[in-house]
Amino acid sequence: KAGVTQTPRYLIKTRGQQVTLSCSPISGHRSVSWYQQTPGQGLQFLFEYFSETQRNKGNFPGRFSGRQFSNSRSEMNVSTLELGDSALYLCASSLQTSGSSRELFFGEGSRLTVL
Amino acid sequence: QKEVEQNSGPLSVPEGAIASLNCTYSDRGSQSFFWYRQYSGKSPELIMSIYSNGDKEDGRFTAQLNKASQYVSLLIRDSQPSDSATYLCAVAGGLYAGNNRKLIWGLGTSLAVNP
Numbered sequence: 001k002a003g004v005t006q007t008p009r010y011l012i013k014t015r016g017q018q019v020t021l022s023c024s025p026i027s028g029h030r031s032v033s034w035y036q037q038t039p040g041q042g043l044q045f046l047f048e049y050f051s052e053t054q055r056n057k058g059n060f061p062g063r064f065s066g067r068q069f070s071n072s073r074s075e076m077n078v079s080t081l082e083l084g085d086s087a088l089y090l091c092a093s094s095l096q097t098s099g100s101s102r103e104l105f106f107g108e109g110s111r112l113t114v115l
Numbered sequence: 116q117k118e119v120e121q122n123s124g125p126l127s128v129p130e131g132a133i134a135s136l137n138c139t140y141s142d143r144g145s146q147s148f149f150w151y152r153q154y155s156g157k158s159p160e161l162i163m164s165i166y167s168n169g170d171k172e173d174g175r176f177t178a179q180l181n182k183a184s185q186y187v188s189l190l191i192r193d194s195q196p197s198d199s200a201t202y203l204c205a206v207a208g209g210l211y212a213g214n215n216r217k218l219i220w221g222l223g224t225s226l227a228v229n230p
Contacts (some may be wrong), residue, residue, distance in 0.1 A: 033218070042222040043159070043203065056217045090158055102147050102207050102218065106158040 002027065004107035006091050012113045018079040021110045025072050025093030031055075032074040033104065034066055035090040043090070049074055050096070078112075086114045118142060119206050121221035129229050134191040136224050138204030141185070147207035148180055148187045153223065154200045163189060194228045201225050 005024040013019050025032050034046040045058035049068035066076040072093075078085055088111050092104035119140045128134045136150075147166055151159035165171045165178040165187065177190040187206070191198055204221040 043220045045218070045220070048217075103149065103161050103164055104151075104159075104205075104218070106160065109158050 004091055004093050004105055006089075006107035006110050008110060009108065010111050010113075012115060013081050014115050015081055015083060017081050018077060019081060019112060020075055020077045021089055021091075021112075023074045023076075023091030023093075023107060025074070025091075026105055029093035029095055029105070030072055031094045031096055032068055032072065033092045033094070034074070034076050035092065036060075037088045037090055037109075038086075046076065046089075081114045083114050086112060088112075118208075118219045119204055119221040121202075121204050121224045123222060124225040125227050126224055127227045127229060128194050130194060130196060132194050132228075134194045134198065134226055134228070136189040136191075136202050136204075136226065137186060138188065138206075138221055139186045140204075140206045140219070142206065142208045142219070143182075143185065145182075145185075145206045145208055148178070149205040149207075149218075150176075150178060150187075150189045151203040151205060152200045153203060159203055191226075194226075196228050196230050199226055199228050 007022045031050045033048040036044045046060055047066050048056040052068045063079045068074045088109045090106050090109045092106045094104050121138050150163040152162050153159040163176050163178040165180045168180050168182055171178045175192045179188045201223040203223045206219050208217050
């Protein structure tokens, strides 16, 4: 069974640009969550989607957005990039959003560098 | 007070010893508790989940949950150098307006197992 796939794995952008990251969850998983991880801040929750609907949202500015498609694949977009957006962006999928189905399986991440 | 707290470490133990990792949480309505391991440069991977008070054992790992005292711990028996990693505690919060059982993460405890 294929794991969570994130693309691209690495990317370099400049301030003011925008970026779109993609995540394909494990087959059959309907929930996709996105996290930002930096050395000093740990895992910061961005948002969670379930069946194309945003279920939870973290405390990030509106420059960060996401969506989920009918096949459960998800994308997140960051507009007007800032230096502080440099981070590892992790996608995680789960079967559903409660109980044991809450167990998350992470992709390898997309490492974004903003120059 | 942070919602999920862990000692940042580093926790250093000799090979073969028992490593004890602790996590406290503030939301009394929390239902699900998870331990993830993250090796340097890698994404988190689920190692244990626990949903009811008491102990849950899986190989060398034991998760302990005490909802009355609002803590969850992870014991690693016969620690090996390959257990050296950061251990993240995650708690699925209660179901209430604006939360929807959001997964709350601790900052992690760094464990070093010395040969």
